[in-house]
Amino acid sequence: MKISFPLAFFIFLIAIIISGCVTNGQKALKVEALPVDAKVTGNILSGPSVLHDPDRFVWGASVIKGDDNKYHMLFSTWECGDTIPRFSDSWVLHSKIAYAISEYPDRDFKFQKIVLKGRRLEGDTTAWDAQMVHNPHIKRFNNRYYLYYGGGKDPGIQPKGTIGELVNKRNRVQQNQCIGVIEFNSFDDLVKGNYKRFDSPLLAPRTRVKPDNIFMPSPEGTKAKPDNIVVVNPSVVQRHSDGKYLLYFKGNLYDPVWRGVHGVAIADSPTGPFTATDHFVFDIRNDDGTIASGEDPYVWYHNKHEKFYVLLKDFTGRITEGKPGLALLESVDGITWTKPENPFFMKKEVVLSPSDTIHVNRLERPQLLLDKDGTPLVLYAACSIVDIGSRTDGVSFNVHIPLETD
Numbered sequence: 001m002k003i004s005f006p007l008a009f010f011i012f013l014i015a016i017i018i019s020g021c022v023t024n025g026q027k028a029l030k031v032e033a034l035p036v037d038a039k040v041t042g043n044i045l046s047g048p049s050v051l052h053d054p055d056r057f058v059w060g061a062s063v064i065k066g067d068d069n070k071y072h073m074l075f076s077t078w079e080c081g082d083t084i085p086r087f088s089d090s091w092v093l094h095s096k097i098a099y100a101i102s103e104y105p106d107r108d109f110k111f112q113k114i115v116l117k118g119r120r121l122e123g124d125t126t127a128w129d130a131q132m133v134h135n136p137h138i139k140r141f142n143n144r145y146y147l148y149y150g151g152g153k154d155p156g157i158q159p160k161g162t163i164g165e166l167v168n169k170r171n172r173v174q175q176n177q178c179i180g181v182i183e184f185n186s187f188d189d190l191v192k193g194n195y196k197r198f199d200s201p202l203l204a205p206r207t208r209v210k211p212d213n214i215f216m217p218s219p220e221g222t223k224a225k226p227d228n229i230v231v232v233n234p235s236v237v238q239r240h241s242d243g244k245y246l247l248y249f250k251g252n253l254y255d256p257v258w259r260g261v262h263g264v265a266i267a268d269s270p271t272g273p274f275t276a277t278d279h280f281v282f283d284i285r286n287d288d289g290t291i292a293s294g295e296d297p298y299v300w301y302h303n304k305h306e307k308f309y310v311l312l313k314d315f316t317g318r319i320t321e322g323k324p325g326l327a328l329l330e331s332v333d334g335i336t337w338t339k340p341e342n343p344f345f346m347k348k349e350v351v352l353s354p355s356d357t358i359h360v361n362r363l364e365r366p367q368l369l370l371d372k373d374g375t376p377l378v379l380y381a382a383c384s385i386v387d388i389g390s391r392t393d394g395v396s397f398n399v400h401i402p403l404e405t406d
Helices: 005-025 087-094 169-174 187-192
Strands: 031-033 039-041 044-046 056-065 071-079 096-102 110-116 132-141 144-152 178-184 232-238 245-254 258-267 294-302 307-314 325-331 344-346 349-353 356-359 362-370 376-384 397-405
Touching: 031 344, 044 397, 056 087, 056 132, 056 376, 056 397, 071 087, 071 132, 087 132, 087 169, 096 132, 096 187, 110 187, 132 232, 144 187, 144 232, 178 187, 245 294, 258 294, 294 362, 307 362, 325 362, 349 397
Parallel strands: 056 362, 232 294
Antiparallel strands: 031 397, 039 044, 056 071, 071 096, 096 110, 132 144, 144 178, 232 245, 245 258, 294 307, 307 325, 325 344, 349 356, 362 376, 376 397
16 A cells, blocks of 8 residues: 555654654663762771761661751661670661761761660660661651661560570561651651651561571461561652552561562551562562572652662672672562663772772662652762671771762
8 A cells, every 4th residue: 555645754753753752761770870088997988978987887878858958867876896796796686776967968977866776775675676776768758757767676585395496686686677667847856856656567577487496487388478577678669650658678588598588568658557568579580480689679769760760789690680789670660670771780899089999898778869850869878898797896887979870
């Protein structure tokens, strides 16, 4: 059939429009880490772009810009020294949440005070977050602030003859972690202790499946859900399509070795109630069909790209398609996730100057400062140059990495 020139031209225009739409729908997030204002001092980085305290461990930080045009940081911290257990134990037993502030998004944060502690330090050893609070994640919805965090308590020595009788205190607390939130109007209120703290967690595990060394296991034959044994590492985003709040979390699977897996819970309010789905998210698979191990998700929505992104720690390099580091995935609905063209967000390294890059042992618990469109401006990451698992000195720090986005 012969097509007339006007019709052919019309078809040509439609093809261009469709092609443009497809291109826009496939925009890739391209981010480059810029140099930080820091230098190597012994076993740490020091300088304006680093938050470090020689008397305390410093870990993951979350930052938000306030109405005062200042930058407000919440971060994990706890005592260090010869009387404190090694890092891998002490974060479980002693972690607290502190507050710092700066005039700038990527430097000069000054410690103000510890604003949240395990409630045992206030005399309540039975609260769900009695022992510790950890991994803060600050958000603002409807002109109120919400500080999401993980917390845990010690359920006590388990009865003899049970599968949990040999679980020590550190692991009892670790296996008892849930996610909670405090709600407040301003950072002045937070500093003064004027916030709403809930007696129950926002989210608790539905299954407790592990072959051995676990207290209160699920009945034999139970199939592990994403929220297995623990729910930790909260990240919350409001879905534009329906106004729902999505709470992403990490759980633990043993198949047969440990791996971090992730799920999502949904609510109509920032304070819940949240209902966990059975859907595993960020579920990039290994060759044997198991889920590639990850943790520390930070989820956000990019208004111009019209999609969700998640930044998370990749333990093995399976997600990054390279070496272990920070990986990037994307989603249209916040539930089903795929790899972008380049899933490697950042290597385990910090750029000190255009000619000087230092490789680090830990770069994790990533949190971002975003512009109004959802474009990343600064990455805040828990960091250490050396392996800190067995350390008792404060060689951990948080590094603030400015980003350039294409």
